[in-house]
Amino acid sequence: MRQHVHSHLGPAHHAHPGEVPLAGEAPRPADPSRAVMVDVGEHRGALVLTAPAEREGFEVEIHPASDPSRHTHVWVLPRVGQSVTVYAAVFPSLPAGDYAVLKPDGSTGMIVSVPANQLTSATWDQ
Secondary structure: OOOOOOOOOOHHHOOOOOOOOOOOOOOOOOOOEOOOOOOOEOOEEEEEEEEOHHHOOOEEEEEEOOOOOOOEEEEOEEEEOOOOEEEEEEEEEEEOEEEEEEOOOOOEEEEEEEOOOOEEEEEOOO
């Protein structure tokens, strides 16, 4: 939700102080993405939040609705298809449950349910 650039030494170093990283966090890629691997299963789902092009490079922050201390974030990136580019933040593997999607000011913008065995799609336009 906030826009900033920082480097990480790897997934174990991705959380900010006081945060517990969730599976699927990674540093911002330099090139547009053509494909994204998702890991869904009996207890895990994935979340894709589409966004307007002007949100490219912004971080989208979420946390389980039941545990606001467990923030995770990914960047809105261009996702290049055969004839169209879509801007989206992809959370490739999350424990099934309800997630609060935060607004840029840190307040909750919406709650999205991420069921197991599914890829859920929503629009991040707050």
